[in-house]
Amino acid sequence: MGKALIIGCGGVASVVIHKCCQNSEVFEEICIASRTKEKCDNLKKKLDGGKTKISTAKLDANKVEDIIALIQNFQPDIVINVALPYQDLTIMDACLATKTDYMDTANYEPEDTAKFEYSWQWAYRDRFEKAGITALLGCGFDPGVTGVFSAYAMKHHFDEIHYIDILDCNGGDHGYPFATNFNPEINIREVSAKGSYWEDGKWVETEPMEIKRSYYFDGVGEKEMYLLHHEELESLGMNIKGIKRIRFFMTFGQSYLTHLKCLENVGMTSIEPIEFEGKQIVPLQFLKAVLPDPASLGSRTKGKTNIGCIFQGIKDGKEKTYYLYNICDHEECYKEVGSQAVSYTTGVPAMIAAMLVMSGKWKRPGVYNVEEFDPDPFMEALNRWGLPWKENFHPILVP
Ligand code: NDP
Numbered sequence: 038m039g040k041a042l043i044i045g046c047g048g049v050a051s052v053v054i055h056k057c058c059q060n061s062e063v064f065e066e067i068c069i070a071s072r073t074k075e076k077c078d079n080l081k082k083k084l085d086g087g088k089t090k091i092s093t094a095k096l097d098a099n100k101v102e103d104i105i106a107l108i109q110n111f112q113p114d115i116v117i118n119v120a121l122p123y124q125d126l127t128i129m130d131a132c133l134a135t136k137t138d139y140m141d142t143a144n145y146e147p148e149d150t151a152k153f154e155y156s157w158q159w160a161y162r163d164r165f166e167k168a169g170i171t172a173l174l175g176c177g178f179d180p181g182v183t184g185v186f187s188a189y190a191m192k193h194h195f196d197e198i199h200y201i202d203i204l205d206c207n208g209g210d211h212g213y214p215f216a217t218n219f220n221p222e223i224n225i226r227e228v229s230a231k232g233s234y235w236e237d238g239k240w241v242e243t244e245p246m247e248i249k250r251s252y253y254f255d256g257v258g259e260k261e262m263y264l265l266h267h268e269e270l271e272s273l274g275m276n277i278k279g280i281k282r283i284r285f286f287m288t289f290g291q292s293y294l295t296h297l298k299c300l301e302n303v304g305m306t307s308i309e310p311i312e313f314e315g316k317q318i319v320p321l322q323f324l325k326a327v328l329p330d331p332a333s334l335g336s337r338t339k340g341k342t343n344i345g346c347i348f349q350g351i352k353d354g355k356e357k358t359y360y361l362y363n364i365c366d367h368e369e370c371y372k373e374v375g376s377q378a379v380s381y382t383t384g385v386p387a388m389i390a391a392m393l394v395m396s397g398k399w400k401r402p403g404v405y406n407v408e409e410f411d412p413d414p415f416m417e418a419l420n421r422w423g424l425p426w427k428e429n430f431h432p433i434l435v436p
Contacts, residue, residue, distance in 0.1 A: 039063070039064075039113075040068075040111065040112065041064055041114065041115050041391055042068045042107065044070050044098050045118065046080065047331075047332060048377075048380035049384045053384040055084065055376075055384075056374070056422060058087050058088075059422075063395060068093065068111045074094070074095035098120050098124040098128055099124060100127065101127045101131050104127060104128055105135055108131055109135060114395050115391050115395055116140070119142060121220065122144060123146060126145055137170060138172070138400065142177035142387050143180075144157075144158060144175055153227075155175075155272060158174055159404060165403050165404050169402045173394060173399065174272075174405065175268060180406070180407070183203050185407050186345065190348045196352055196353070197278070197279040198279065198348050198350040200281060201282075201283045201348055202284050202346065203286070203345075204252060204254070204262065204286050205262075206343045208254065208258065208260065208341050209338045209339065209377065210338065210340050212337050213334075217328065227267075228297065229301060231243060232266055234270065235282065243264060249263050250262055250435055254288075254343040255427070257341050261289070262288045269285070269406075270284075272408065276406060276409060277408070286435065300324065304320055305320050305324045306321050335375055340367055341365060341366050342382060343362055343364045344382060347360045358434065359429075359430060360428065361427075362426065363424050365424065366378065389418040393410070393418070399415075
């Protein structure tokens with residue numbers, strides 16, 4: 038069908054690239070472009086020989102002109118941004134300049150402020166619409182599949198959804214006392230921030246990790262989970278009509294939390310630059326350099342993830358509850374694509390989204406979140422491409 042330019046070559050990108058190569062009818066040609074070209078070349082070496090033609094390029098995605106030049110040279114149908122949230126706007130600018138469709142898995146975050154929200158990217162709506170191109174925002178698992186699940190529940194199971202609880206459980210064990218499952222800098226910025234949830238049309242803020250619940254997860258067992266702010270709360274709060282409350286919970290083990298607290302207490306999670314031996318360094322970036330690379334966790338991680346949404350609302354005048362979720366096995370992912378389940382559950386939806394935009398099913402000029410499109414082809418593709426979903430009509434509710 039066409040060509041995709043994939044920007045970034047880390048944990049998530051590696052899964053996207055493997056999945057594009059499995060889906061060579063759609064992805065006839067891909068170019069892998071990232072800051073460290075060696076990583077792109079290594080993946081190309083591993084995957085060359087299949088039907089998808091692979092090329093690589095060195096790219097600094099902070100430089101709009103460089104991205105434009107690469108797009109003009111490669112002429113992709115879509116740019117899949119799986120670099121870091123800091124690069125979202127430069128890549129969107131380059132897509133506008135070249136009239137190329139765009140998608141990503143995380144919303145823009147300025148490097149010097151730990152604050153993420155959609156406003157910066159939603160501000161591109163008119164320009165994308167006028168240019169006749171699509172930007173699809175936040176299409177990993179959460180955000181991403183959680184939005185697809187919400188649209189599916191709305192379309193097939195409810196007249197009104199009043200409550201959504203998004204539960205993200207990682208029951209995996211990598212054997213290290215402390216490591217993060219995706220980019221450590223982004224992960225620690227997310228979990229050390231204040232929590233919040235959306236209720237009756239406004240944000241309710243909590244202290245970091247203030248709200249804790251226990252939940253029994255299918256395939257994993259009983260886990261402690263904590264309320265976090267998360268980006269899809271913002272778009273679902275707007276796009277799901279009649280919604281009264283949306284919360285997001287993520288599980289954390291005690292060892293992770295104890296280490297994080299200690300690192301916070303000594304200042305290692307700060308993003309304020311400090312002077313060290315005559316050089317400016319950001320403590321969190323230094324911490325990232327000494328922590329295990331998330332890409333290296335795959336071979337050691339055992340156990341499963343379980344991510345999904347519990348919906349409560351009304352159907353045909355009666356109260357109804359509905360739980361949609363996916364269980365993913367770390368070791369199975371590693372066998373298939375050489376990555377652990379956190380990268381896998383993000384990379385597979387990114388490939389599916391790119392496929393739907395390229396095929397025209399999810400193509401609409403403007404800037405959109407996933408729940409604004411028809412969920413059915415996406416739900417079908419999840420079953421086909423490695424993330425089958427389960428449903429429960431009588432789930433245990435979160436107090
Ligand atoms: P990694 O740190 O493993 O990979 C990031 C990649 O981007 C690296 O290859 C890095 O290059 C490259 N990169 C960084 N800066 C630049 C730049 N200026 N120009 C070009 N390339 C650059 O991160 P992950 O793969 O774990 O995460 C990727 C994205 O996925 C993030 O935005 C993350 O927030 C998001 N994510 C979304 C989830 C979801 O469910 N929606 C879940 C998990 C992650 P180098 O190799 O040189 O460091």
